[in-house]
Amino acid sequence: MSERTVLIVDDELAIRDMLRMALEMAGYRCIEAENIQQAHALIFDERPDIILLDWMLPGGSGLELMRRLKREESTREVPVIMLTAKTAEDNVIQGLDVGADDYMTKPFAPRELIARVRALLRRASGGEEQGRMEVGGLVLDGESRRIIAGDDAIDMGPTEFNLLQFFMSHPERAYTRGQLLDHVWGGNVYVEERTVDVHIRRLRKALQTEAADYSGLIQTVRGTGYRFSSRGL
Template identity: 70%
Template structure:
C-alpha cells in the first residue's frame, strides 16, 4: 500500500513532533505547518490525504481554516481531524459543523490517534483517481494507469510511474534526491541516493520516444527538475 500523506497543523513544535513520530511509526508520511497560512500553501502543494488541525492557531483559527478548505473545490474532499484541548469540548459540534470529519481531545494516546485516523481515511474511501496529468504532449491517466506521448503509449515500471506522477504534479520545481526519495519512495524507506539517478535514467529512457529526453533536467549539485517549458522549446 502506498503511503498516505498527513498534514499536521499545530503551532507547538512539541505537539507536531509527537504526532509525526506516532504517525510515521504507523507508516504515514508527514508534513507539518505551524500556522494556517503555511498549512494552506502545503495543502495546495502537497495534496495531503488527511489533515490534523489544531483548534487554536496563531493567525487564523483552525475552525476558520477548515471552513475555507472545505469550501474550496480542490481541497474539499480532504478529510480533516480537529484537535481540541480539554476545556474546549463545548465547541465539538461546531468543529464538525465547519467541515471537520472527526475530532480528538487532547491529551490522547498515539494509539487512539492512529485508530481514529485510520477510521476517517477508511470512511473517505479509496482516494478517487483524479484528472489526467499532462505536460505538453505527455499525458498520464491515473485511472487507466497509462502514459502516452502524442497518443503513443509509453511503457515503464511502477517506480517510474510513481516518479512521473509526482513530477507531473510538481512541475517546474527542482528536487533533491532526498526529497524525491521522501515523496516517491515514501518516508520510511532507506535506499541510496544514487538509486534516484538510476530511476531518473529509466524514466528518461521511457519518455525518450523520439530519441530525446526533453522533460527532466538535471540541476547540477542539487537534483532534478521536471519541466515542459524546456521540453517544448527545442
C-alpha cells in the same frame, strides 16, 4: 497502496514531534505546518490525504482554515480531525458543523489517534464499495461514489456518503447511534455518539436538493436513533 500523507497543523513543536513520530511508526508520511498560512500552502502543494488541525493557531483559528477548505472543490473531500484543548460541547459541535470529520481533545493517546486516522482514511476511500442503489429517484453509485438526484449531482462529505450508503443498504430498520458508529465509523474507533447527530444533520441538509427534498428519508426514531425509510418521501 502508496504511502498516505498526513498534514499536522499545530503551533506547538512538541506536539508536532509526538504526532510525527507516532504516525511515521505506523507507516504514514508526515508534513507539518505551524500556522494557517503554512498549512494552506502545503495543502495545495502536497495534497495530503488527511489533516490533523489544531483549533487555536497563530494568525487565526483552525475553524477559519476549515471553512476555506470546505469552500474549495479541490479540498472539501479531504478528511479533517480537529485537535483541541476545548472540551465544552458547544465548541466540539461548532467544529463538526464547520466540516470536521472527527475531533480529539488534548491530551490524547497516540494509539487512539492512529486508529482514528486509519478509520477516516478507510471511509474516505470507500471501504467495501457497493453497487448502484436507487430510492425514489435518489441514486447512489458505490463504484464512482456519486449521488444523483434527477440530473443533478449531490455534494456531500465522505462520512455523509458512507452513512447514506449504509442506510440505503439497510432500509426500514431503526439503528441506535452506537450501532451506526460501529457500522459506519468502525467498532474500534473512539467517537462520541453526539458526532452521529451532527453528521445526520449534514446529510439531511445535503439531501435537500432543487430536484426534490430527500431529507425525509432519514427519520428520527424517538428513544432509539435513526431509520432510513422511503415512506419519508
